[in-house]
Amino acid sequence: MKNGIKKVLVVDDDSDDTELTMAALRETCKDANATAISSGVEAFAYLESCAGSLHYGDALPDLILLDVSLPMLSGLNVLRKIKQHVQLRTIPVVMLTNSINARDIEDSYRSGVNAYVLKSNDYSKYVQAIENICRFWLCLNEPLPAWIQQDNPGNRPC
Numbered sequence: 001m002k003n004g005i006k007k008v009l010v011v012d013d014d015s016d017d018t019e020l021t022m023a024a025l026r027e028t029c030k031d032a033n034a035t036a037i038s039s040g041v042e043a044f045a046y047l048e049s050c051a052g053s054l055h056y057g058d059a060l061p062d063l064i065l066l067d068v069s070l071p072m073l074s075g076l077n078v079l080r081k082i083k084q085h086v087q088l089r090t091i092p093v094v095m096l097t098n099s100i101n102a103r104d105i106e107d108s109y110r111s112g113v114n115a116y117v118l119k120s121n122d123y124s125k126y127v128q129a130i131e132n133i134c135r136f137w138l139c140l141n142e143p144l145p146a147w148i149q150q151d152n153p154g155n156r157p158c
Contacts, residue, residue, distance in 0.1 A: 040073030
């Protein structure tokens with residue numbers, strides 16, 4: 001992975017799925033530091049806290065793996081809030097879910113999700129999916145520079 005340790009936020013209320021995702025991340029994304037959160041409300045509060053820190057660019061996750069079905073604040077609503085937030089909207093969000101509901105897929109893309117990936121029941125396929133997600137979003141993808149994300153021309157270098 002380029003540029004050192006990458007931060008991944010996993011948001012899933014199913015403890016078995018969370019454990020599986022965290023194990024797959026440890027196995028395939030050794031340079032990633034993953035944090036797991038089990039509700040949409042907690043996830044958005046965590047993200048707002050990161051965005052409010054003095055060095056928020058260093059505090060924000062580099063990738064969010066988000067389940068559609070979450071208690072109190074759904075994954076779709078978390079996604080919408082992320083994409084409307086100036087400091088959070090450029091973080092890649094991948095819906096990692098069991099939902100094959102066409103409405104969930106359509107609503108996710110209309111709300112700005114970067115990718116929609118179905119969880120596999122086959123562990124090796126699941127691990128491969130996590131590896132592919134990490135390889136693309138954490139290694140190959142070139143993120144928007146932090147000074148552009150801030151929407152503040154005074155913060156531009158030079």
